[in-house]
Amino acid sequence: MKARQRDGGKEGQRDERSLSRRRAHPLSVSLSPYLWCFGALMAALLLSAAIGAVSIPPLDVARLLLSRVLPISVDAPETFITILFDIRLPRVALTALTGAALAGSGAAYQGLFRNPLADPYLLGVASGAGLGAVVAMAIQWPSSALSFFAVPMAAFVGAVLTALLVYALARVGRTTPISTLILAGVAVGAFMTSVSTFLMLRAQGELRRAINWMLGGFALGGWSPVVAVLPEIILGLGVLLVVSRPLNVLQFGDDQARQLGLNVDRVKRVVIIAASLTTAAAVAFSGIIGFVGLAVPHLIRLMWGGDYRRLIPLSIIGGAAGLLLVDLIARTVLAPQELPVGVVTALIGAPFFVWLLRRAKQQAFW
Amino acid sequence: MLSLQSITIRYNQRTILHDVSLDVKAGEVVALIGPNGVGKSTLIRAISGGVPIAGGRVRANERDLLRLPIEQRARLVAVVPQAVHLPEAFTVAETVLMGRTAYLGWLGRETAADLAIAQAAMERTCVTELAARRIGELSGGEQQRVLIARALAQSAKILLLDEPTAHLDLKHQAGILSLVRELAKNEGFAILIALHDLNLAAMYADRVALLSNGALVALGAPPDVLTAEQLSPVYGLRISVYEHPANGGPWVMADSK
Numbered sequence: 001m002k003a004r005q006r007d008g009g010k011e012g013q014r015d016e017r018s019l020s021r022r023r024a025h026p027l028s029v030s031l032s033p034y035l036w037c038f039g040a041l042m043a044a045l046l047l048s049a050a051i052g053a054v055s056i057p058p059l060d061v062a063r064l065l066l067s068r069v070l071p072i073s074v075d076a077p078e079t080f081i082t083i084l085f086d087i088r089l090p091r092v093a094l095t096a097l098t099g100a101a102l103a104g105s106g107a108a109y110q111g112l113f114r115n116p117l118a119d120p121y122l123l124g125v126a127s128g129a130g131l132g133a134v135v136a137m138a139i140q141w142p143s144s145a146l147s148f149f150a151v152p153m154a155a156f157v158g159a160v161l162t163a164l165l166v167y168a169l170a171r172v173g174r175t176t177p178i179s180t181l182i183l184a185g186v187a188v189g190a191f192m193t194s195v196s197t198f199l200m201l202r203a204q205g206e207l208r209r210a211i212n213w214m215l216g217g218f219a220l221g222g223w224s225p226v227v228a229v230l231p232e233i234i235l236g237l238g239v240l241l242v243v244s245r246p247l248n249v250l251q252f253g254d255d256q257a258r259q260l261g262l263n264v265d266r267v268k269r270v271v272i273i274a275a276s277l278t279t280a281a282a283v284a285f286s287g288i289i290g291f292v293g294l295a296v297p298h299l300i301r302l303m304w305g306g307d308y309r310r311l312i313p314l315s316i317i318g319g320a321a322g323l324l325l326v327d328l329i330a331r332t333v334l335a336p337q338e339l340p341v342g343v344v345t346a347l348i349g350a351p352f353f354v355w356l357l358r359r360a361k362q363q364a365f366w
Numbered sequence: 367m368l369s370l371q372s373i374t375i376r377y378n379q380r381t382i383l384h385d386v387s388l389d390v391k392a393g394e395v396v397a398l399i400g401p402n403g404v405g406k407s408t409l410i411r412a413i414s415g416g417v418p419i420a421g422g423r424v425r426a427n428e429r430d431l432l433r434l435p436i437e438q439r440a441r442l443v444a445v446v447p448q449a450v451h452l453p454e455a456f457t458v459a460e461t462v463l464m465g466r467t468a469y470l471g472w473l474g475r476e477t478a479a480d481l482a483i484a485q486a487a488m489e490r491t492c493v494t495e496l497a498a499r500r501i502g503e504l505s506g507g508e509q510q511r512v513l514i515a516r517a518l519a520q521s522a523k524i525l526l527l528d529e530p531t532a533h534l535d536l537k538h539q540a541g542i543l544s545l546v547r548e549l550a551k552n553e554g555f556a557i558l559i560a561l562h563d564l565n566l567a568a569m570y571a572d573r574v575a576l577l578s579n580g581a582l583v584a585l586g587a588p589p590d591v592l593t594a595e596q597l598s599p600v601y602g603l604r605i606s607v608y609e610h611p612a613n614g615g616p617w618v619m620a621d622s623k
Contacts, residue, residue, distance in 0.1 A: 114453075245474035249464050251453040255416045259447075260520070261440025261468025306455030 033304045037317040041096070044324035048092045049084060051328060053336060056080050056088075086222070093226045094285060095327045095341070096320040099292055101233045101282035103319020105275035106293020107300075107312050108240045111247035112271045115178045116301065117356065119294035120279040122182055124166050124189030125159045126290070127196070129276070129283040132158025134196040137210055138203055148228040155280035156232070162188060163276050193288070213287040225285035236278030240312055243271055247308040289323070289342040291349020296322050298356065367392045367427060367556035368413075368443070368524045374421035375405070375412050382408050385422070386582045388575055390556045392523065395547055397567035398560040400577035401601055406560035409577075410526045413558075414445045426524055440468035444517035446527040449509035454502030458512050461501050462488050465519025487518035491545060507538030514545065525549065527559040531566060539563075543570040564618040568592055568610070576600060592616040 049065075050058040056076075063074045064084055102120060109118040109125075120126045136154035140147045169184040170177070200210050246267045249257045257264050282289070297315040304310060323341070326348065330339040368390040375383040383405045390396045398406045411417045413424050415432055424431040426442040434442070444465070456464075465487065466480040476484075488494045491511040496504060501512055510530050517525055527546065531539040547570050549555045561567045567574050568588040576584040576591050578600040584591040593616075597605045603620055610617040 242473060245470075246467075248456065248460075249467055251455065252464070253451070255411065255414075256445075256447055257467075258416060258436060259414045259440060259443075259445040260464055260516075261437045263436045306453070307460070 033300075033310065033314055034317070037300075037314050037321065041317050041321040041324075044321040044328075045092060045096065048095065048324045048328055049088050051332065052083070052088060054079070054083055056084060090221060090223045090226055091327075092324065093223075094229070095324050097226065097229060097233050098282045098286040098289065099296075099319040099321070099323025100237065100316045101229075101278040101319070102289060102292040103296035103315040103322070104237045104240055104312060105278040105282075106319075107297035107308070107315040108243075108247065108271050108275040108278075109293070110297060111244075111250060111308050111311075112268060112275070113178065113181060114251060114253075115181070116298055117178055117182065117294070117353075119291070120159075120275070120282075121189070121288065121290035121293060123163065123185040124187075124192060125163050125185075125276060125279050126283050126288050127189035127192035128162025128165075129155040129159035129280040130288050131192040131196045131199075132156065132280065133284050134199050134210060138199055142224070142228075145224070148224045152229050152232050152281045152284035155284045156277050158192070159276035159280040159283075160273060162192060163272050167272075213285070229281040229284055232277050232281035236274045236281065237316055239270060239274035240278065243267060243274070244308040244312045247271070247312075251306075251308075287340065287342055289345050291345050291353060292319055292323055292326075294356075295349050295352050298352075368558065369425040370409075370413070370422070371425065372422040373409065373412065373419055373424070375408060375417060376420040377408075377417070381420075381580055383412075383577075384580045386577075387422075388558075388582065388585065390524070390558050392554045392556050393550050394572045395550045395557045395559060395570060397571035397574045398558065398577060399562070399564060399567050399574055402562065404577045405580060406562075406577060407528050410445065410528050410558070410560055413526060414443060415439060437468040440520055440522065442522050443524045443526060444520040444522040446510075446513050446517045446525065446530055448528055448530070448532055449506055449513055450533075452501050452509060454500055457498055457500055458488070458493055458504070458515075459484065459497040461512055462493075462515045462519050465516040468520060483521060484515075484519045487515040490518055490549075491515040505538075506533050507535075507541065510534065510538070510542055511545075514542070518549075523555055525555050525557045527557065529560050529562060531561070531563065539566060546570065564592060564597070568616045568618065569613065589616050592618055 046058045046061055049061045050056050060074070060076050060080060061084065063072070064076060064081060066072060067074045106119040109120060109123060110116050112118070120129075132154040133151050135158075136147075136151045140150070142148045142151055166181070166184045166188050169188070170181040172180060246257075246262055249260055249262045250264065250267065252260075254264050279293075296319045297311060300311055300314045300318055304314060323345075326344050327341045330341045330344045333339065370386060370388045373383060373386045374381065386409065388396070398409065400406055408417055412419050413431070415436070419432065429442070431439055431442065452461075462484045463476055463480065466476060466484065469480065470476065485494070488497060491514045493508065493511045493515055496508060496512070501509055504512065514527075514530070525546075530542050530546070534542065543566060546557055546559060550557050550572075559571070561571075571588060573586060574584075574588050574591045575582055576596065583600065584596050592607060594605050594607045597607070597618065601620075606619050606621055608617045608619065609615075
């Protein structure tokens with residue numbers, strides 16, 4: 001008896017060490033994924049700002065950017081300054097925000113539906129947001145500050161309604177199988193897209209320009225779209241970062257999550273609203289860009305695991321970097337002509353999705 | 367400590383359980399037994415709020431459990447589910463820490479106290495060595511111990527277990543059920559456990575509750591409930607009960623003919 005107690009004591013000490021090691025471990029090791037993703041983002045930002053019809057040396061880009069915050073003088077041509085601050089940076093900012101929003105909300109939808117194949121595009125939410133945005137643009141083409149804010153708001157309404165509709169259609173009894181979820185998402189999404197297309201083709205004048213937007217092109221220039229979507233994206237992604245721990249608990253299923261004391265229905269509502277808000281803001285001025293919300297979280301999951309406390313922030317950073325790089329490809333392969341970025345993401349993303357499906361068939365998920 | 371008062375559960379107009387009343391006191395292990403599909407798991411889910419009840423009341427520590435907010439329920443009653451379909455993304459330590467969900471603020475930050483409680487729970491079920499392993503790669507017996515540790519981390523004094531030995535070999539069955547019994551005897555937990563193995567119920571439970579056709583047909587000490595006369599009609603075959611050669615308790619055998 002005494003011996004057992006002593007044994008237990010020793011084991012206890014060892015255990016304490018192992019737990020403290022575990023607690024230290026996430027921080028020390030998880031710093032490197034953040035460094036990787038952040039480094040990729042910085043590189044993508046610099047490259048995107050530098051490359052274009054007029055190339056600005058990356059060093060000049062860095063100097064010009066720093067000159068705005070630090071008192072240093074730069075001897076770059078005046079045209080560089082105009083191109084960088086009035087044309088290229090707004091585009092870069094909107095692209096980065098869109099990528100962050102799509103990948104962040106994609107990761108959240110995956111957690112919500114407990115399935116790595118969920119993404120705003122496959123669930124039809126992006127198309128619903130697109131229809132909302134088209135309706136707003138049809139009522140008034142964004143020119144004033146107010147009409148710029150109206151587009152993401154209308155997209156948000158479209159996104160939430162679509163998410164609820166798809167979820168209701170996909171439900172079989174008490175469960176939501178991924179097969180019916182994706183079927184419902186694709187069907188509803190196709191319907192929404194065709195209504196949007198119809199509206200755009202029927203429209204006179206300005207709205208015809210939206211066709212390029214619909215394919216995922218950054219049609220509107222300047223800082224106004226960035227300012228209009230920034231608050232929604234910050235709010236939406238902020239909420240998603242907070243609910244990352246409840247999303248972890250949810251991975252054990254609704255029953256167990258409830259037994260552990262999680263208000264499951266409230267968490268689901270919050271995630272749907274926050275992820276739809278983020279998706280809507282991304283779609284509002286960037287159009288339908290597929291597969292980013294699927295591919296980026298999945299690559300991060302493969303490399304650094306499925307803990308949502310890490311997956312969501314890393315997806316946000318990685319999504320920004322990823323979409324910037326894809327946009328760079330879209331701008332340069334056929335230069336001076338520009339491909340809609342959504343075309344390129346689909347070109348890369350669709351084979352990736354097929355590979356994912358094949359993999360999922362071979363082994364149980366995760 | 368836990369008191370079920372005439373619980374009735376209906377699902378799609380069909381009555382699953384009718385008028386089941388049952389008390390579980392602190393320090394006591396009560397086993398729920400009965401044929402497959404009789405509603406053992408449903409009853410456990412209903413107590414934890416996963417299935418709506420059509421009538422009756424669940425009282426835990428003198429409080430009407432199902433009227434409490436979800437977080438408070440989880441602080442009174444912890445459920446150990448069967449170790450199936452566990453997500454692979456999490457380590458044992460992370461899984462056990464999820465037992466603290468009901469105590470965390472809205473930012474979900476675990477405090478040093480939460481870590482200490484999770485640590486103690488892992489020690490109690492002997493899974494500390496596995497802390498950094500992923501739950502998906504553990505054996506069934508180890509997973510079940512992790513889930514018990516997670517329930518202990520909830521600091522609830524009422525434990526509900528749903529067939530925790532279902533897929534385990536003899537050694538792990540005995541290990542899990544001895545642990546369950548110790549928790550009741552040494553630490554005063556009130557434990558309700560669904561079991562399909564009648565001999566395990568006979569060996570480890572203080573009382574057994576026999577369910578048949580949606581009703582509680584017998585409740586009492588194992589020798590009083592586990593009799594050939596009561597079991598044979600419930601299971602629909604001839605059952606013999608002998609005296610266990612080692613402990614003198616009931617020993618249930620199905621007759622082959």
